Amino acid sequence: MAKEHSFDISAKIDMQEFKNALDQARREISNRYDFKSLVAEFNLNEKDKTLTVIASSDSKADTMIDILQSKMIKRGLSLKSLREKSREDASKGSRRVVFEIVDTLTNEDAKKILKDIKSLKLKVQASIRGDIIRVSGKSIDDLQAVIKAVKERDYNLPLSFINMK
Numbered sequence: 001m002a003k004e005h006s007f008d009i010s011a012k013i014d015m016q017e018f019k020n021a022l023d024q025a026r027r028e029i030s031n032r033y034d035f036k037s038l039v040a041e042f043n044l045n046e047k048d049k050t051l052t053v054i055a056s057s058d059s060k061a062d063t064m065i066d067i068l069q070s071k072m073i074k075r076g077l078s079l080k081s082l083r084e085k086s087r088e089d090a091s092k093g094s095r096r097v098v099f100e101i102v103d104t105l106t107n108e109d110a111k112k113i114l115k116d117i118k119s120l121k122l123k124v125q126a127s128i129r130g131d132i133i134r135v136s137g138k139s140i141d142d143l144q145a146v147i148k149a150v151k152e153r154d155y156n157l158p159l160s161f162i163n164m165k
Contacts, residue, residue: 005143006136007164011102013081021071028067035057039094040064049101054090061097076160107132109157117146
C-alpha cells in the first residue's frame with residue numbers, strides 16, 4: 001500500500017520577522033541625512049493588521065516604503081503581504097499611506113486556488129481547512145507539480161507551502 005503525502009498552502013506571514021524588518025527600516029531612516037528633522041513614522045497596528053507610513057511628502061513616503069521592502073526581502077518575507085489601501089493628506093502638510101497586512105487566505109481566494117488545482121487533472125486531493133488548503137496525493141511528483149503550478153499563477157497573495165509530509 002502506497003503512502004499518502006501532503007502539504008499545506010497558507011498565506012501566513014511571520015509577524016516577528018515583519019516587526020524585525022520594520023525595526024531595521026526605522027533605524028536606517030533615523031540615521032539617514034535626507035530624513036533629518038522631517039516627519040517619518042511607521043505605525044503598526046497588529047489588531048487591525050494595518051501599517052501606516054507618515055512622511056513629509058509622497059517621495060519621502062515612497063523612499064520609506066522602498067527601505068521597508070528591502071528589509072522584508074532580506075528577511076525572506078513576501079512583498080505581497082503588504083497591500084496599499086489609501087494615500088491621503090495628514091496633519092501639518094504631511095502624507096499618510098495605509099497598508100493592509102495580508103496574512104490569511106480568504107474563502108474566495110482558497111476556492112480560486114482549489115479550482116486551479118483541480119483543473120490540473122493530477123491525482124491529488126485538495127480541501128479547504130480554515131485558512132489553509134491541504135493537498136494530498138500518493139505521488140510526490142504530482143504534489144511538486146501542484147506547487148509549481150500554484151507558484152506560476154499570480155494570486156497576489158504571500159503564499160507559502162508548509163508541512164510537506
